[in-house]
Amino acid sequence: MLRNGPGKRTEGQRGKHASPAALFQSIGDAGLPLLLYAAVLLFDVWPMACILFRSLRGEGGGIGLAAYAAVWDRYLGPLKNSVTTALATAALCTAISLACAIFLSTRKKRARAVLRALVLAALVSPPFVSSLAYIQLYGRRGWITYRLLGISRYPYGQSGVVWMQALSFAPVSILLLLEMIDRTDRSAVLAASDLGAPPTRVLTDVLLPSALPGIAASLLLCFIRSAADFSTPMIIGGRFSTLASEIYTQLIGYADLTKASAMNMFLLVPSVAAFFLYRRVLKEDRAPSARAAQASVPLPLARCGLPGLLALAGSALFFVMTALQYGCVFLLGFLKSTKGVYSFTLQNLERLFTYSGTILVRSVVYALLVAVFGSLFAVLFAYYTDRRSIPLRSFFSCSATIPYMIPGSCFGIGYILAFNHAPLKLTGTALIVIANMLFKQLPTTTKMCSSALTRVSPDLERAARDLGGGRLSVIRDVILPNMRGAYLNCFIYNFTSSMTTAGAILFLIDPGRQLAVFKLFDAVSSGEYPMAAMLATAITVIVLSVEGLAALLIRRPQEGT
């Protein structure tokens, strides 16, 4: 279609003789970014402003810091718990992840692919699974602690929270660190060995330094996620509570939105600070990535002395514990305990279909909606903010990143505050749930699209314009086809996150809009472990099959060319 356009036309000419079609193109081109901006304002900026204003509401209704003072007085303990837990989790998770990443990078091709697939599978697991398995495996009547080792151990408290958070955050950190190590030039490793460096020195002096930016990023990421996580402390913390879990209790028990907002501001500050640090760390790392066809790192870990052994032990710990977790959760769904004796049952599967059939279907539908529209939004948003010099673009792309930095509870409360009264009354609708998921995931999908956009040459765009293509045609005929891969990646990410993340939407669920993750959370936190296990298994199966389907779709056209 573009080929038909006469090459003679130039910018100036197009402006003078605006045909109806061209008019449509330029109006659409102006309207689209306006629409995107409006959506970001409404669903990102406005809810955050609401939290800020609400937290500043004084006792008499004026402006004041009373809420902050009250929170500081009352919640200093949970605040300290949040900080110590986040620090410990960040350290432990990064250590385990580093061990796994080193282990994976030194594996041969096939073993590495299998292990990497395992890590990816752990990534899509529904939340709360680790807490659920923790009680089953290491609790007072835990399969391992009690039945195997005969120990009746009190499992509730901070150490359990730290371990389970570290284990469930590890897959992301492993992939991050693996990518960092992959960027190291293999010849540097070989050169060091040839020059006579013992394997231990190669590991500590060549491999580890290359992973440093990744280590920093992993530490910060885990810190943010741990501080925001309210479900793990709630389920396995016992009397141990963090600020995030206290926020949840405040909200569901007392509906004190002013206090909850102020509590969220306390969480917000360290998270935002950590985010900017994280960005700086990643920005400094601009090493050219020579990732293509990287062989495994030729390093025998067993002969790397203490560091090598630690890496082996750390990765063994991760893979064994993760495998135990999934095995335990899968089994638990089909077991029935009668006075401590287990027998096989299909009762939970039946209950899943009777009580949760429609809920699972609804979850899939919502997740698909978020995936379809969220990914399109991300492609367009990335295009307009990266490629086109439209006004205020840095403000808006920064605003769209807000949900990434803040705890899920914060984003959820923001939505309640922003949309619980006319004229923007959205509470109780499907829209609020879908919008919340979409915008919570937008920072990541936009980032995915931005990096894909860098591979679409601006010349291609200019060529299409010179050939007479309107602005919208360029998007349709040049940008979108080239972004197909990115779109599918966003689609998968959106779908998976929508099915498995529960942070913000737990606050927005209503009868008639129940989702599987909510139900899972409810079952786990109420102690209905077998039912929870069955739900977790169902969610994992759904997500993995949709991902498999999508992966097949991506692969097919590539085979054709």
Add this chain to the structure above:
Amino acid sequence: MKKKLAFLLALCMALTVLPFGALADAAAVSGTMKVVATSESYMTLFDKFSAETGVKVELLSMSSGEVLAKLDAEGGSPAADLWFGGGIDAFMSAKEKGYLEQVEFDAAAELAPLYKDAENYWFSKGITIVGFIVNNGLLGELGIDAPRSWQDLLKPEYADEIVMSNPAVSGTNYAVVNCLLQQMGEEDGWAFFNALNENIAYYGRRGKDPMNAVISDEFAIGITYIDRGIDNLVNDHDVEIIYPSDGIPWVPEGVAAFANADNTAAAKAFIEWLYSNDENLALLAEIDGKDSVKAIKPAMEGVELGYDTGILMDVDLSLFGQQRADILAKFEPLMGEKAVAA
């Protein structure tokens, strides 16, 4: 051709509307009724309602305190049409705040006045009674005896072994707090809960959390509602149910229609449907595993109350709603102090 099609379409629409229109005249309800209930097991009851009226039902399980908090948070506009079950205190507060709809129907006159609102804003579907569930295995391991009374719970050997739910969320546990405060008096009552707090392992959310913690062998003692389902747990689990010797706290479980809901009409129709037909009440009693509905509608036949209401603590029910905000405001920091020290 097009005209013919349009005509056919119109005819089809008219035909489908007609029978529904006729039904709507009889029951005046249609569409979907959204319900917040304390358990999903009520679905069989709602299925019966659906079969008889054509109203579809969607159910979300939520504690009474949670329902009230959500209403407050969302500016009073309800996300559901019917509120089914949960401590009556939350229903009383909700009435004060104007969240509930008045439901007038003939059978309301047959309900015992103690268990319903004088102005018909809320009704009861049963009575929750509260006692303990204990795990024999864990008690044996610790070498201690089961508690027999509320006072027993204060013994130091039970430290970190008792699970209770947050009274702000769970109506059952709010009933424990209010009833014991009424029985012991303000001063002694608060001293009791301060001391009890020392032994509480953690405060769960829902009324059923403590029971789940005990049957999964995680904790030795749970403060729980008691019904036949709980009584039957002794068959599958190494647990014992204990009726405290120094009084049994109790609370009616509310039923109400939300004001300004999407389908208030259906909720009102449901309430009338439930109380007007003893068969429906009997089904409810069966699901609930208790016969307390007999106390609520004394004229009802086919169900006998299994116990004498005399075993219940002698309390003034009207204080449940009145004192709710004050009691919870006092209880909240009490729960937290230990958590902060931990």
